[in-house]
Amino acid sequence: MLQEHSKVPILPILKGDAYGHGAPVVSAFLKSRGYGLLGVSSLEEALSILQITPVRLLVLTPPLLDQLAPLLQHRLLATITSASIIPHLGRIAKERRQYVTVHVKVDTGFGRLGAAPDELVDLVRQIQKTPYLRLGGVFTHFSVAFSDTRYTQQQLRTFLALKDQLTKMGTYPDLLWHAANSAAFLTLPASHLDLVRLGTLLYGQSPVSLDPPWDLAETWQFKTRIIEIRTLPKGHSVGYGRLFRTKETTRIGVIPVGYGLGLELEPQSTPWRQIKQALGKGLKGQHFVFHPQGPLPILGRVGMGLTSVDLTRTPDIQVGDEVYVAMRRVTASAHVPRFYYQNGAIKCIYWNHKIFSHGQWKTSSRGLFAKESLLHYDSAPDAHSRCGQ
Ligand SMILES: Cc1ncc(COP(=O)(O)O)c(C=O)c1O
Numbered sequence: 321m322l323q324e325h326s327k328v329p330i331l332p333i334l335k336g337d338a339y340g341h342g343a344p345v346v347s348a349f350l351k352s353r354g355y356g357l358l359g360v361s362s363l364e365e366a367l368s369i370l371q372i373t374p375v376r377l378l379v380l381t382p383p384l385l386d387q388l389a390p391l392l393q394h395r396l397l398a399t400i401t402s403a404s405i406i407p408h409l410g411r412i413a414k415e416r417r418q419y420v421t422v423h424v425k426v427d428t429g430f431g432r433l434g435a436a437p438d439e440l441v442d443l444v445r446q447i448q449k450t451p452y453l454r455l456g457g458v459f460t461h462f463s464v465a466f467s468d469t470r471y472t473q474q475q476l477r478t479f480l481a482l483k484d485q486l487t488k489m490g491t492y493p494d495l496l497w498h499a500a501n502s503a504a505f506l507t508l509p510a511s512h513l514d515l516v517r518l519g520t521l522l523y524g525q526s527p528v529s530l531d532p533p534w535d536l537a538e539t540w541q542f543k544t545r546i547i548e549i550r551t552l553p554k555g556h557s558v559g560y561g562r563l564f565r566t567k568e569t570t571r572i573g574v575i576p577v578g579y580g581l582g583l584e585l586e587p588q589s590t591p592w593r594q595i596k597q598a599l600g601k602g603l604k605g606q607h608f609v610f611h612p613q614g615p616l617p618i619l620g621r622v623g624m625g626l627t628s629v630d631l632t633r634t635p636d637i638q639v640g641d642e643v644y645v646a647m648r649r650v651t652a653s654a655h656v657p658r659f660y661y662q663n664g665a666i667k668c669i670y671w672n673h674k675i676f677s678h679g680q681w682k683t684s685s686r687g688l689f690a691k692e693s694l695l696h697y698d699s700a701p702d703a704h705s706r707c708g709q
Contacts (some may be wrong), residue, residue, distance in 0.1 A: 322518065331357055332519075332522050333380075334346055335365070337365070339520070340540065340649030340650045340652050341523060343360065343365060344369050345658070348375075351375050356376055357376045358378070359380050359517055360378070363387045366396050367390070367394065376395075376397065378399070380399055380425075381399060382401045382425070388405075392416055398421075399422070399424075399425050403439070403446050406446050406447060406453070407450070409450075410451065410452060418452065419454055421456040422453055422456060423458065423496070424447070424458045425458075425460065429478065430461050437481075440458070441485065441486070444458075456495070457495055457496035457498060458495060458497055459517075460479045462475055462500070462501060465501060465504035465527075472511070476499060479499055496514040496515055500513070501516075501517055501518070501519065501520070502518050502520040502527050503520075506521070523540070524539040541644060542645045542646075544576060544642070544643060545642050545643070546573040546637060546639055546640065548639060550571075550574075551570070551571050552569070554569055558572065559623065560623060563621050564619045564621075568632070569632075571630070571631040571632045573628070573629050573630075574628055574629075575609065575643060576625060577625070577645055577647075580653065581656055582648070582652040583627060583647050608647070609629045609643050609644070609646070610644045611637055611641065614634050656671075658671065
């Protein structure tokens with residue numbers, strides 16, 4: 321388990337619907353494993369978790385004015401990045417006679433969210449003198465911990481200097497100072513501080529290459545099924561825009577997955593990657609779809625709900641066969657049911673923001689994603705409690 325690798329507590333990050341895994345289920349699981357505080361990216365995400373799993377949540381983005389009331393109502397921990405929100409938060413907290421814990425985010429070089437380093441002391445003082453506000457922590461975020469240790473060390477030095485400054489002021493002995501994400505956790509132990517905020521690593525991937533004893537488990541697989549197979553003659557066009565034409569008699573298979581469910585929505589990280597992808601598309605199609613018998617090149621343009629793949633070299637594949645789609649987990653739509661397995665058996669399903677229990681499904685529905693989803697399921701009252709363990 322990940323905690324065994326860390327001397328300091330882990331704050332699991334559940335941004336992006338737990339990196340696509342279904343945040344309510346993941347939070348129930350983590351809670352059952354003893355994690356007391358989880359990090360989310362927005363109020364909405366926090367509420368979607370709390371509907372199913374009561375747990376303490378730190379919202380990692382600063383609230384807007386009209387989010388302060390629900391923030392307090394749901395007892396969330398808030399991120400503060402500027403002084404302007406403090407009087408408003410203080411006023412609502414006082415009206416409700418409710419203490420709010422806040423963490424201040426400081427920008428040590430990321431260039432996105434956060435107070436500037438030289439604003440921190442004032443900001444902290446203002447929080448301190450506002451009744452009902454409690455300063456729980458100060459944090460920063462690294463931008464290149466996966467590739468540039470020097471820059472990350474520089475960010476860390478800035479952060480530690482602020483820590484020294486506040487510590488010398490003497491009034492904040494219990495503050496949690498946190499900085500490390502997965503990459504910094506692996507590459508820069510000095511950044512571990514009071515807790516580490518882990519996302520990528522928690523979900524079985526590493527931002528940097530790893531040696532034993534690391535043995536990360538794959539947590540995600542996107543499966544769908546072939547819904548139609550046809551043979552097209554040489555010179556036939558495939559799909560919208562007629563971008564692809566067969567160069568020989570071609571056996572095509574159709575899968576019920578397209579950009580509407582997230583296929584091909586992964587960010588184009590570099591211009592070079594974009595060029596490579598564009599070339600790949602034009603020349604021979606992309607290998608985003610796989611079958612144990614081999615990769616299945618995508619033919620033509622990915623549609624909203626349907627995509628064609630080349631089955632010419634895999635003649636044994638039949639209608640109804642399962643194939644794997646290399647789709648980024650965070651881009652896979654919430655309309656795709658998530659199946660959770662334990663010891664090889666399905667434990668529960670998360671679909672359209674609801675948890676369904678194994679054993680409750682009945683008649684055949686569409687079965688588009690995996691053989692298991694052939695089944696039409698009803699929500700079970702005890703699904704949630706069974707799912708999270
Ligand atoms: C503020 C913050 N902390 C921690 C993380 C976790 O990062 P990682 O997935 O690299 O562990 C994120 C993710 O983007 C984040 O925004």
